[in-house]
Amino acid sequence: MTRRVLHILEFDKVKEKVREKATSTLGKEMVDALTPMISIEEVELAQQETREGSIVLRLKGSVPLGGIRDIRKAIQRSRIGGMLSPQELLDISGVLSAGGRVKQFILQLAEEDESLPILNGLAQSIERLRPLEDEITQSIDDHGEVMDGASSQLRQIRNEIRQTESQVRERLERILRTSSYQKMLQEGIITIRNDRYVLPVKQEYRGSFGGIIHDQSASGATLFIEPEAVVSLNNRLRELFAREQREVEKVLLHLSGQVANHADPLIVNVESLARIDFIFAKAFYGESIKGTQPLLNEKGKIRLKKARHPLLSPETVVPIDVELGDHFTAMVVTGPNTGGKTVSLKTIGLLTLMAMSGLQIPSEEGSEISVFSQIHADIGDEQSIEQSLSTFSSHLTNIIKIIQSMDENSLILLDELGAGTDPSEGAALAIAILDHIIQRGAKVVATTHYSELKAYAYNRKQVINASVEFDVATLSPTYRLLVGVPGRSNAFAIAERLGLNREIIDLAKKQMSQEEMSVEKMIVSLEENRMTAEREREKAEGLRKELENMRNQLEKERQELEKEKNRILTNAEKEAAQAVAKARKEAEEVIAQLRKMALEEQTSIKEHRLIEAKKRLEAALPRFKKEPVHQRKGAEVKNNLLPGDDVMVYSLNQRGQILEEISSDEILVQIGLMKMKVNKADVGPVSTEKKPERNLLATIKGNREHIRPELDIRGDTIEDAIHSIDKYLDDAVISGLNQVSIIHGKGTGALRKGIQEYLKKHPQVKEFRLGVHGEGGSGVTVVKFN
Structure with a gap:
């Protein structure tokens, strides 16, 4: 892509918006170098990067990117033996700390979400280098000063400096307290000149005070004198300061050598952090424009859904839908001036450039962009007074360059094609240019005022009409792009709306050729059909939303019923459990009584006692409504029961064994010590289902x-x-x-x-x-x- 095209389509302005989202100069440099790519593999990788950044922002909302600095020059100087300054070493330590935070942050997310392979790989490439970071932070404080603990020699020297300074101050303070000297002093303070401690002495006592003069005030009334009593101590301080400086340099050279020893991993860390910052700058920008990741192809297909120009206010911009490259190779956009034709053209071009640069685009999910080898644009009035070119000549010069350099995988955007010359010649030339571009296989979107191009697009299979909508009632554009419908001139409608005499309008219509009138009638018919279809669509959409609301309401009611059912079942389970416990207790009492009766009488139980006990047992059992399937189950198995089979007596809720068949409907069953006649329909095979306690x-x-x-x-x-x-x-x-x-x-x-x-x-x-x-x-x- 040429710089001119990037400038015309305002790609540089988009990059500036992305640049604002980067937190480091390294990330900003990568944004500055961002250009559209023509390899679909590279574009897919760049889009995947941005997508991973968006996933992280959706999950966490922010990223700990603070502390990333450009330390490459410092690393290079350390490699050639240079001594780094304390601030440069602090920057290196800060980058190591930032790298550790970013690495931990991303790796923790990558463990939870496997869809972050690129960020995970970048994080893995960051080396922590904790010993180097600790050595720097233990030697240099936050203000960039080498600390006493950087070396034992430095600590000793600084202790001596503090002791000597204390001795100097003590002697000077003694002089300040001496009455004979007090009248000679301008002020009773100790100050420093040329790194030596001095006292401010009045000019007139210059010869009486004694010592070395180091400075005087601007007026000359005050001399700053070093008394003889502290000269030797000040000399000692100068020596100690020199030793301190040499020791500080030794510390800095040592740390610089450590940086040089780790130069390669440090460079990798910087590059990885820069890439991560760049990725999140793209992701933050995508979030700010409510962008989506477009689908990609190499077939020249563009499908934009509710696409918006990213540099226009989201509150005022009108989304457009565009399809190109599938059924149609070219699109001819017509409509009034200031109606949005140029904005639509720029939106198509700019979003394509953004997608090819790995940026998300402001459109709905499912939008698709082709990766083109070239994008050419001739947009706006580029008349050059210096070159003495007219508007027509300027446009034609650009179009000639485009035709010479385009190929079959090019996207060409032409604004006001053929304008600036005789309408009939301009229209003919525009048609010829479009035919040539289409024959070469390139995709083209052109805007025009010429009605001839409306008929041209209507009669060519590979070309589709489009227009920007104009509201005659308000005499203003709506900025909507209508694909498949050519734009009307609206001149007569506007004139009538403004109050021009009807007879004049009718006379003007007679001046138009029959062909022009036919085209205008066709456009009117298409627009009426479109408006009818739009109304039907809106009606259908309203019904869809109404049905959706009804479905949601029914789903809500279903959930409420489900909750109520669960509540009822829970209560029923509690009641059933209590009833079962009570029935079990009663049954145990009945069985115990039957056994006692059998033992007392030493014979079979009398029938009337058995019936009485059975009634008591039945009364103790909880009564539940039986499902028909249970009855059918007994009916199906009753003919398959044989003497010796274990069965369950439903009415007694007891297991027993069949002794003999009494009749076609009754059998004799042994239940413990008790023998009784039961109906075949009241027994069944022993259930193998789990006990209720386990179900509970x-x-x-x-x-x-x-x-x-x-x-x-x-x-x-x-x-x-x-x-x-x-x-x-x-x-x-x-x-x-x-x-x-x-x-x-x-x-x-x-x-x-x-x-x-x-x-x-x-x-x-x-x-x-x-x-x-x-x-x-x-x-x-x-x-x-x-």
């Missing part, structure tokens, strides 16, 4: 499946934390969890200690331990159950 436990477990495998108690007191943990461990055991994590944070360690003392005594806890790397470290306790 499964229900309880099912209701607790939402228990999370971790509990966060950071900020709680020990008492509150233990209360929360006690309930949580019970829920976790019932839910079948084997292991859980308790997040208590690091802090002072008091909360962790209190929790672990409690866990030692908990009956369900098998063992516990602190978290390892990746589990939260000492800020997490991992608990396993028995």
Whole structure:
């Protein structure tokens, strides 16, 4: 792409918006170098980068990118033996710290989301280099000063400096307190001149005070004199300062050498951080324009859904839909001036450039962009007074260059094609240019005023008409792009709207040729059909939304009914459990009584006693409405029962064994010590279903499946934390969890200690331990159950 095309389509302005989102000069440099790519593989990789950045922003909202600086020059100087300044070393330490934060941030996300391979690879390439970072931070403070602890020699020298300075001040303060000297002093203060401690002495006492003069005031009334009593101590200080400077240089040279030893991984770190900053700058920009990742192809197909120009206000811009390159090679856009034709043209070109640069585009999901080998544009009035070119000549010169350099995989955007000359000749030339471009296989979008091009697009299979909508009622454009409908001239409608005499308008219409009138009638018909279709579409959309609202309401009601049903079932289960318990107790009493009767009488139980006990047992059982399927089940199996088979007597809820068949409907069944006649329909094979108690436990477990495998108690007191943990461990055991994590944070360690003392005594806890790397470290306790 030529710089001229990038400028015309305002790609540089988009880059400036992206540049604002970068946090470092390195990231900004990469944005400055951003250009559209013509390889679909490179474009797909760039789009994947931006998509990964968008995923991170959606999950986290922000990225810890602070502290990234350009340390490449400092690294290069260290490689050739140069001594780095304290600030340069601090910058290197800051980059190492920033790299560690970014690496940890991305790797943690990559463990949770496998769709971040590019960011994960960049994070993996960052070397922590903790020893180098620690050595720098332990030697240089935040203000860029080499600290005493940088070396033992430096600490010793600075201790001597402080002691000597203390001696100098002590002697000078003694002079200040001496009455004979006080009248000679301009002020009773100690100051420094030329790195030596001095006193301000009045000019007239120059010969009486004694010592070395180092400076005087602007007026000459004050002399700054070093008394003889401190000359030797000041000399000692100068020597110590020189030794200090040499020792500081030794420290800086040592640290610079360490940087040189790690130059290669440092360069990799810088490049990786720059790339990460660049990726998130693209992602932040995509978020700011509500961008989406377009589908990509190499077939010259463009499909834009609700596309918006990214440099126009989202509140005022009118989205457009565009399709090109599938059924149509060319699009001819007509419509009034200031109606939005040029904006539509620029939107198509700019969004294509953005997509080919790895940026997201402001359009709906599912939009598609082709990767073109070239994009050419002739947009706007580029008349050059210096070259004595007319508007027509300027446009034609650009079009000639475009035709000479284009190929079959080019996208060509032409604004006001053929304008600036005789209308009939301009229209003929425009048609010829479009035909030539189409024959070469390139994709073209052209705007024009010529009505001849409307008929041209209508009669060519590879060309489609489009127009920008104009509201005759308000005499203003709507800026909507209507694909498939040519634009009307609207001159007569506007004239009539403004109040021009009807007779004049009718006379003007007679001046138009029959062909022009036919074209205008065709356009009117198409526009009426379009408006009818639009109304129908809006009506259908309204019905769709109404149905959607009804569906949502029904779904809401269904959910409410489901909740009510679950509540009723829960209550029914409780009542049933109570009824079963009561029935079981009654049944046990009845059976015990029957056994006692049998033992007392030493014979078979009398029939009337059996009937009485049976009625009592039946009265004790809870009554539930039986489903028809249960009755059918008994009917189906009754003819298959044989003596010796184990059966369940439904009415007694007891197991028994068939002794003999009495009749076609009755059998004799042994139940414990009791023998009784029962109807065949009242018995069935022994069920192999699980006991109700187990089903109830499964229900309880099912209701607790939402228990999370971790509990966060950071900020709680020990008492509150233990209360929360006690309930949580019970829920976790019932839910079948084997292991859980308790997040208590690091802090002072008091909360962790209190929790672990409690866990030692908990009956369900098998063992516990602190978290390892990746589990939260000492800020997490991992608990396993028995």
